Structure formats: structure tokens, C-alpha cells
Amino acid sequence: MDVETYSGGCLCGAIRFEATGPVLNPHCCSCKWCQRHTGALTATWVEFAREQVRWIGPAGAPATFRSSDYSRRAFCPTCGSSLGAIDDEPTVALLLGSFDSNQHQALAPTAHSFNDQLPRWWCVQ
Numbered sequence: 250m251d252v253e254t255y256s257g258g259c260l261c262g263a264i265r266f267e268a269t270g271p272v273l274n275p276h277c278c279s280c281k282w283c284q285r286h287t288g289a290l291t292a293t294w295v296e297f298a299r300e301q302v303r304w305i306g307p308a309g310a311p312a313t314f315r316s317s318d319y320s321r322r323a324f325c326p327t328c329g330s331s332l333g334a335i336d337d338e339p340t341v342a343l344l345l346g347s348f349d350s351n352q353h354q355a356l357a358p359t360a361h362s363f364n365d366q367l368p369r370w371w372c373v374q
Contacts, residue, residue, distance in 0.1 A: 265306030
């Protein structure tokens with residue numbers, strides 16, 4: 250069985266990653282931390298075991314900011330692109346917007362947390 254490899258990175262290309270499947274916990278989140286981290290009302294995440302993610306760009310691993318007692322938000326120190334979160338648990342959560350291709354079915358969210366924090370007008374009809 251082939252193992253899928255996903256690649257992506259920041260806006261300027263200094264931070265690049267490769268992550269190998271399986272994809273864990275594909276989900277959306279609209280909590281205030283995710284909103285402030287991304288500047289968007291909803292963040293779309295997928296998680297990988299830490300050993301499945303390699304930082305391959307010229308700048309190496311992303312910069313991080315301790316955002317909670319269990320996680321650090323990851324971003325490019327050069328262009329400021331949000332890339333994900335590196336948890337103290339052996340988990341790396343990557344934002345789907347940072348992937349080179351986000352069309353693979355395994356990346357499709359299966360849950361949405363904190364959707365009660367969205368404005369009522371969020372779903373445009």
C-alpha cells in the first residue's frame with residue numbers, strides 16, 4: 250500500500266514541509282485562538298504524528314509562539330504566514346491553506362469545533 254505524501258509551505262517559500270499519511274483529525278475550528286492565528290473566521294486543520302512531518306525549506310522549522318499550556322502556533326518568521334500548531338503531545342497540526350494541493354479526499358474536514366463563535370451572517374446563501 251502506498252503512503253501519501255503531502256507538501257506545502259509559507260508564502261515566501263522559506264518554510265516548506267513534507268508530511269506522510271495517515272492524516273489524523275481533519276477538522277475546522279472557529280475558536281478565538283484559531284481566528285487570531287489565521288486572521289480568518291475558520292481555520293481548517295489536519296494533524297500528523299510529529300515523526301511524519303519534515304521541515305525541508307531553506308529556513309528549517311517554523312518559528313513558534315506559545316499559545317496555550319499544550320501548544321505552540323507555527324509561522325514563518327520571514328513572511329508571517331501561519332502554518333499550523335506544534336503540540337507538546339507528539340502532534341503537528343497543519344493548516345490546509347498552506348498545502349500545495351488540498352484536493353485529496355483524506356484532507357476533507359469531518360468535524361467543526363467552536364462553530365458557535367461564528368457570526369450569524371457567516372453562511373452566505
